[in-house]
Amino acid sequence: MTAPPEALTRSELDDAVKRIFRRSQTDCVFRQRCLADAPAVILEMTGKVLPPGLVVEFRDDDGTAATTKSTEDAPQGPGRG
DSSP: OOOOOOBOOHHHHHHHHHHHHHHHHHOHHHHHHHHHOHHHHHHHHHSSBOOTTOEEEEEOTTSOEEEEEOOTTSOOOTTOO
16 A cells, blocks of 8 residues: 655745646646646646645636645644645
8 A cells, every 4th residue: 555645845835847848838738637626636747735724726728727626634744734
């Protein structure tokens, strides 16, 4: 049985957002995945999940938006709770 993924730190999240933004600028399929399943994209790009209580919103130029809120049962670690 594998342990659940750790939650992102603030600096890891900042880095991930930059990488996701850059890739979404040139990869239309990836951009659509961000809008369709943001938690999966974040996990894929970082190997981690959002910290508890954090909300991330992806928006496209056409006004399409996807809001992702972490779950309260996400793993806690030092400095995360």
